[in-house]
Amino acid sequence: MSITLLDVYDRLLAHYGPQAWWPGDSRLEIMVGAILTQNTSWRNVEKAILNLKEEGLFDPFKLQETPQEGLAEIIRPAGYYRLKAKRLQNLMRYVVETHHGDLDAMFACSLSALREDLLALNGIGPETADAILLYAGELPTFVVDTYTARVLKRHGWIEQEADYHQIQDLLVSELPQEVPLYNEYHALLVRVGNAHCRKTPKCDTCPLCELLPPGGIEEGF
């Protein structure tokens, strides 16, 4: 293919400009947001985060200690609230017990070791782990989400059956392995995906419209 994934990045950046991700101004807030936003619109996550701040719970120790049912009610606007209360406390327990609640110390550990630790926690899969590592830890790992898969597959840049790791592998192999690029690229993919690469695509007004393959791609979404 003549178009490279770096060309795609340039095109998205030119069209949308910098996205200033992750929304959230502390490592802890980014980690909490990463859990709460699982299959949930960011709009609802913001309400839950605001609730946590108003309750004065934005601290790994407090989040871990708060009774689970109470925590669940506080984060209720984010949906799946009982499930997410558990997941949030699983993550906070790890932070407290393994890293003494010190996030700066935690992210000074190696990327591969942290990724393995996070994936071992119940409630953290590859996307959430990578989001935490990249956006909270500023460590170089590419976040692959539903939109990333759709955009790449619909344009024929990767096979339809490609899984998370295969998609991540392609991006990493074709791009400079730099945190600012990974950060911005994922944010731009979410932006274009949310606006255009829906289940029912809106290609006519998409900034990547000209990069569609001639005959279209057979897909099964």
Place this chain on the structure above:
DNA sequence: CTCCCGCCGA
């Protein structure tokens, strides 16, 4: 595959 589950726009 189903379940987890609130919220909002079409």
Place this chain on the structure above:
DNA sequence: TCGGCTGGAG
């Protein structure tokens, strides 16, 4: 009124 939302587990 309902589909979809910056997923993950069983």
